[in-house]
Amino acid sequence: MQAVKNGDKVRVHYHGRLTNGTTFDSSEGRDPLEFEVGAGMVIKGFDNGVVDMKVGEKKTLNIPVEEAYGPKNDELIMDFPKENIPADLNPQVGMELQMSNPQGQVFPVKVAAISTEFITLDANHPLAGEPLVFDIELVEIV
Structure with a gap:
């Protein structure tokens, strides 16, 4: 089965939360998020987290501040x-x-x-300074 690599266009379902468990975003009830891996369309930790995943695979990403929205400026x-x-x-x-x-x-x-x-x-991004947790499922490699 094919694994995700940089340059692939993928579709994922996700549930994003803070480390205290508070949900800040989710694709539940919506179409999966579609993006090109490695193109900078999503935060670095999310981008890197899907590499090597296979369709149907689920995982939890623990993304440090530096790979999310960065520290507060x-x-x-x-x-x-x-x-x-x-x-x-x-x-x-x-x-x-x-x-x-x-x-x-x-x-x-x-x-x-x-x-x-x-x-x-x-004017900082609302999630600046926060480590993030994402539960993701790779739905499709387009």
């Missing part, structure tokens, strides 16, 4: 003056907002803290 946490916030916006800690950079690119941020003068915004 303090440069992506910024204090934004409250006076620059639209008057009709009532930010709350945990709220997700959209910002744009000077080039017009839009990116998501999360309200991390609120003080009297500033709103602290975090």
